[in-house]
Structures are given as structure tokens and as C-alpha cells.
Amino acid sequence: MAKFEIIVGSVLGASEYVADALQEMLLSHAHSADIHLTPKLKDLDRRAIWIICTSTHGAGDLPDNIQPFAKQLENLDLKGHSFLIVGLGDSSYDTYCHGSVQIESIMLSSGAKLLSSALHIDVLNHPIPEDIAVEWLESWLKTMNILHNH
Ligand SMILES: Cc1cc2nc3c(=O)[nH]c(=O)nc-3n(C[C@H](O)[C@H](O)[C@H](O)COP(=O)(O)O)c2cc1C
Numbered sequence: 764m765a766k767f768e769i770i771v772g773s774v775l776g777a778s779e780y781v782a783d784a785l786q787e788m789l790l791s792h793a794h795s796a797d798i799h800l801t802p803k804l805k806d807l808d809r810r811a812i813w814i815i816c817t818s819t820h821g822a823g824d825l826p827d828n829i830q831p832f833a834k835q836l837e838n839l840d841l842k843g844h845s846f847l848i849v850g851l852g853d854s855s856y857d858t859y860c861h862g863s864v865q866i867e868s869i870m871l872s873s874g875a876k877l878l879s880s881a882l883h884i885d886v887l888n889h890p891i892p893e894d895i896a897v898e899w900l901e902s903w904l905k906t907m908n909i910l911h912n913h
Contacts, residue, residue, distance in 0.1 A: 767796040772817025772829030784893035802832040818851040823858025842874035848881035
């Protein structure tokens, strides 16, 4: 069993739906997964795998609810720490998925390890983003050999 912390950045709720679907899938495979809608460093287990699931708003910005958390991550030492990124965006913006790219680069600068290339979901082509996100995470669990059926 692996432990996951799902950290959500959302304005309109789409990333929250994705987080819910990921949590449901992880729990069904006997993993543990908590969702953080107002993420704070002190509430997160640093030994868990963090899944940062965030949209992009404004002009390539992170949603307001995750901005304080992104600030907390700056200048932190996260060596030995693992994470995954699921970014939601709309490819009609020049700043496609820039919010998730921003937080990915903060995590990498802090020394954390990205376990798989970020998943960027274009909501223009994927009206149900949770389906593609669940498929992606399940296939990652398979390659890690931690997909258990119960
Ligand atoms: C005002 C506004 C600004 C947006 N800006 C961007 C952007 O800069 N880049 C991008 O990739 N998507 C942008 N989007 C698209 C959202 O990221 C996309 O609709 C996403 O699904 C919203 O997820 P959420 O409901 O979790 O906030 C924007 C959407 C809105 C409404």
C-alpha cells in the first residue's frame, strides 16, 4: 500500500472532480489518499507521494486556493520527496497549463523528484478530464507494480 496526498488547485471545480476520481481509484486499489482543497505544508505527510492536481487561471496563474501553498514551497528542502503533476488547462490560451508548470518547477527546485512526466489535460479536447487522469495514474501504478485489485 502506498500513501498519496492529493493537492488541489481549482477555481471552477474541474480539478476537484479529477482529484475525487483519482482518490476513488487509489482507494479501490487499497492505497491511502487524502484530498487537500486548502493545501498547507503542515497538513501533508512528506513521506507520501504528492499528486498536485491544478488548473491554470488568469494569465497563466495558479488558482488562488493553491497560491499560498506554492509560496510555502519556495526555498524548501524537499530532497527525497516524490510527486506527480496533473495540470488542467485550455490550449486556446498561450499560457496553456502554465500554473502546473510553475508549481512543477518550484517542486523541482526544492529537490523533489518528479516520478513521471506531468500529465497536461486540454479541457478543449477532453470534456471529461477525470477519465484521462484516472487512466494515466492507473497505468503509472501498473509500471510501478503497485496496482492491486480488490
Ligand atoms: C478566466 C479564465 C482564465 C483561464 N486562463 C487559462 C490559462 O492561462 N491557461 C490555461 O491553460 N487555461 C486557462 N483557463 C482554462 C482553465 O484552466 C480550465 O477551464 C480548467 O478546466 C479549469 O479548472 P478548474 O475548474 O479546476 O479551475 C482559464 C479559464 C478561465 C475561466
